[in-house]
Amino acid sequence: MKKLIWNGLLALTLVAGYGCDSNPKASTETSASDNASGSGETSTASTDTAGTAAVDTTMNETPTSTPANDFMLTAASGGMLEVTLGKMAQEKGSNADVKAFGQKMIEDHGKANAELKTLAASKNVTLPVKLLAEHQKHVDEMTKMSGADFDKHYISMMVTDHQKDVAEFEKASKMEDPDVKAFATKTLPVLKSHLELAEKTNGKVAAK
Template sequence: MKNLIYLAAGMIFLFFAQGCQDKKGKNYNQINDDQDGIAFIKNGIEGGLMEIKASGMVITKSNNHRVISLAKMIIDDHTQFGDDLEKLKTDKKITEADSISPAHQLQLNDLEKKKGTEFDKAYLQMIVVDHEGAVKLFTSASANTDSKIKKVATQNLTTIKMHLDSANAICISLK
């Protein structure tokens, strides 16, 4: 009889211990997904602002119609991405102001000093590097457990990859 009581107590203990472990694991994963989601929103907005600003320079400084067409497409698409990310930002109650990082601002300042083909190449290289990072960011966010974050990331990933491919192709064609 005593052994049965110990066995039953042990089973109950294991049952509750397993339940607590599952909750800790789930809560930990949820916290990580929330942090990843917030980082996705902030980095997505910041990267988009930088690309829109750089692409705006292209319209006034470049004479290459392919580079200008890409820049206009990036402005249109990233404005839409920005709207989607701003909605997520509001949903997540993120109150920080949108801004361009000092590192990206330095890139923009350097870009503004360039002219002609040198400007076009620098712009395209900036877009390639930034879009490679964006592909990683959006791919990671497309696995987030938050359905809204996952939807925005998944819907926009194809367009970001297309921007990357276009920028690479134009960059290669420049002499």
């Protein structure tokens, strides 16, 4: 009888022990699964947050330039180039027509430069006080020339330069900025007359 009771108690102990061993294991597996799931959600949330921050930063960037501002900066340097080369034509040129053309550049572009400076100031745009690199290279190249060589190079360059100027001012005359548009529209006929005169003078110089 005692042996039966002992065996019964032993059996109950084994069953209880088996039950205790299995529950922690299941609990551990569930906890690991939950933690893995939680980590995945946290990682996704972090990625989403980073992505949103990146978008917000891009959206909040302030443009450093606008078509109107870029036009004024380029036009200012171009205008200074015309005046600088016009003065060089007076000193280095030998052809009377070339000298006369250079003088006209000094007068007309000097006036346009002053108007552009006033326009830029009204819009808090600081214009360059030195030539842009693309314009300075012309001055550097022509400094070494004089006489007939200067005449031919200068007036030929003036034809090409004013063709470019006319195209740029025509584009600017269609811009949304009303002030820049008005300036470009007003100056455009003057540039076209310069181009026509440059072509005629170039024909005379090339024929000699």
